[in-house]
Amino acid sequence: MIKSFIHYLILLGFMGVSQLQAQLGFCKGNSGSPIFKEDFGTGKGDSSLNQGSTTYRFTQGSPIDGSYKVSSNTNWYGWFITKDHTPNDNNGRCLIVNASYNSGEFFTIPISGLCENTTYEFSSWLINLFPAYNRVCGPSGNESANPINITFEIWDSTETLLLKKGNTGDIHGSYDPNWQQYGLVFKTNPGQESVILKMRNNGLGGCGNDLAIDDIVFKTCGDSIVIEDELKNRQQTTVSENNYPYSITLTALPDFTVFSSHHYQWQKSLNSKDWYNIEGEDRNNISIKNLKETTYYRVLVAEDAINVLNTSCHLITDYFKISVVDIIKAQKKEPKKTKTKITKTITNPKPYAVVEEKEIVESTIIDTQPQIIEKDSLPNSDVDTNLLPKTYKEIITVLDGNKVIKHKVWIDGAIGQYVQTNEKIIKKGDDRSDIVINETIYYRAVYGFNSVKRTYVIKLKSK
Structure with missing residues (x-):
């Protein structure tokens, strides 16, 4: 009986550890914009944290055990020399920590402006600064x-x-700088509008346990919500001028994994960056009529109606794009042709003749597949949209006994390709052995160009 009880306690211990580890995680649904972000700024010098934010000592020199600095320089003790995590930072800083010999709290920061009864995601990026290949620890020094x-x-x-806690477990050194993101999802209580984030060191100090922290973020977390139209299209749909005037109904579909109720505010944008509320559109669906240009739609969602327009409380869905397009067809015009002939005599070791004939074909318009151009990407009205880029085609003819035609073709514009055959240039000093030519011939078709491949053998004969 006693053994069974002990086994039960051990099992509970393992379950507790598993539960603790499992509490680390990220929002699985939609999120809002960050309501708090700490990226520790930029600059070449070292700086300290606000008073009361840490129990560690600030240092401007080499950070010893139990000390920290906010800095862009990680060049200490054979650590990785790495940039901070924040994208596009110039001399970006991060919080650099040489953990104490003893475990305990080392960083605290209050977060205010939250909404009650609201689910949030906390996340932060960490890096182990001590490289795996730098084996200098322990009694052996290896x-x-x-x-x-x-x-x-x-x-x-x-x-x-x-409210919530989670543990990273041991993060060992890597062979390359490796920033990793960790997070927690938690919910505020009734009347609660602020929380306190704490970070605790659980590792052993001394040789190792050196880290950097960057990009601490808090943002709302809610259901996974998708937007679809009547045809079950998600994310986007495309219509042409043949469908004018165009009408559509979009519906927001939550999965109810976080929210028990939903309140909405639809928004639209012409560039997916600048968003505007659509007055009166506060249901889960929206009917759009007489659409004539590419437009983006999304919806703000909150569990409480009073929080729908509060950026600290609502979540934002991914947008649904309605692409409105015109079809512009290319027109055909007869090309202009010019010819030139050049005759050369090569005398090594015996003379033979090479005649080059070039034919230049130019056309302002080529036959090609109709282009689909979005209405919001049409050029200015002073540009003739019926004109496509020129196509330049050069044909080189080489004569030596039998007539052999070789082609070099440049294709621009709608086809957007560059093609050149594999050929050998006949020049003074070449051997007079037969030359094998692998050739691809391109010719006009109803749409663009077709091609055939063939192989020639050029037999060089003395005059």
Whole structure:
């Protein structure tokens, strides 16, 4: 009986660890815009955190155990020399930490402006600064460094109620700089509008357990919501002028994994960047009439109606794009042709004649497949949209006894290809052995060009 009880306690312990690890994760549905982001700024010098944010010592020199710096320089102790995580930063800074010998809290930051009864995602990027190949630790001086191990905790503003926590487990050194993202999903309680984020060191100090932190973000988390039209198209649909005037109904479909109720505000945009609320459109579907240009639609969603327009509370769906297009057909015009002939005599070791004949074919318009051009991407009205780019075609004729035709073809414009045959240029000093020509011949078709391939043998004979 005692053994069974002990086994039960051990099982509970393993279950507790598994549950702790499983609490790390990201929002599986749609999110809102970040309501808080800490990227630690930019600059070449070192800076410190706000007072009360850490129990570690600030240093402007080499960060010893139990110290930190906010810096763009990670060139210490054989660490990776790496940039911060924030994209497009110039001298971007991150929080650099040389963890203490003892485990414990090392970073705290309050987050305000939240909404009550709302689900949020916290995320942060971490990197183990000690390379795996830098084996300088242990009594032998040839052992791997201690891994980093961090616990994230989300507390209420009184620091008496733990809302969520999760542990990274051991993060060992890598062979290349490797920023990794970790996150937690939590929900605020009634009346709760702020939380406190804490990070705790669980690893061993000394040789290793050196890390950097960057891009701490809080944003709302909600259902996975897709937008579709009557034909079950998702994300986008395309219509042409043949469908004018065009009408469509879009519907937002939540999966109810997070929200128990849904309140909506539809938005539209002409460029997918600048968004505007559509007055009165606060249901899960929207009817759009007389659409004449490419337009994007999305919807703001909140669990409480009072929070729909609050950026700290709502989520934002992916947009649905309606592409409105015109079909522009190419027209055919007869090409202009010119010819020139050049005769050369080559005398090594015995003379033979080479005659080059060039034919230049130019046309302002070629036959090609109709182009589909979106209405919002049409050029200015002073441009003739019926004109397509020129096609330049050069034909080189080589004569030596038997007539052999070789082609070099440049195809521009709608086809967008460059094609050149595999050929050998006959020049002074070449051997007079037979030359094999692998040739691709392109010729006009109703739409664009067709091609055939053939092989020639050029037999060089002395005059």
